[in-house]
Amino acid sequence: MFTGIIEEVGTVRKIGGGTLAIDATKVIEDVHLGDSIAVNGVCLTVTSFDREHFEADVMPETVRRTSFAELRKGSPVNLERALTLASRLGGHIVSGHIDGVGTVTDLQREGNALLLKVAASPALLRGIVEKGSVALDGISLTVAAVTAADFTVSLIPHTREVTNLRVKRAGSRLNIETDIIGKYVEKLMATKDAGQTAAPEAAGGITPAFLARYGF
Known part of the structure; x- marks a missing residue:
């Protein structure tokens, strides 16, 4: 279980053959084999690691149901270690099980905020409510508005700076997990x-x- 508060942005070292390797520092400080790490909101199990990276198995089903098919060497990915009993729940309860994928359709400035609009299927939108929580690529965010075709979240500068949202543009696809x-x-x-x-x-x-x- 996770909180949706990203600890660091890692970099894909390689992906293929059922394995995803990610360069990271903070999330592997106290990692053990079998630990869970959320990668762009997807709960993965650590199968090997060293001081500079970790690896995890990725099933074909996971690739089909997430945006992992678009990952390439060098892609930035959001990372978060699993919640512990001593952790602060700064975001909301995130399971690491993706419900579907949405597509960024618009980004607009509003003062110091950035409004990010995401198109999603009716099935996903049914679980998204205004002022409720949603996880986008593993990031806990508050929903600003919902329509029959999409929803909008408002990003503060800090969120963009410390997550992979800083590189997202119209057409980018995001993993979505609705509020459990x-x-x-x-x-x-x-x-x-x-x-x-x-x-x-x-x-x-x-x-x-x-x-x-x-x-x-």
């Missing part, structure tokens, strides 16, 4: 609307079995 709390609410409401009997864990709150069912 919204997913739980939608699931529970769908169950209620269908007239189904609530599952024991739903009636009793969030339990270990409930979390396991949804990938935790």
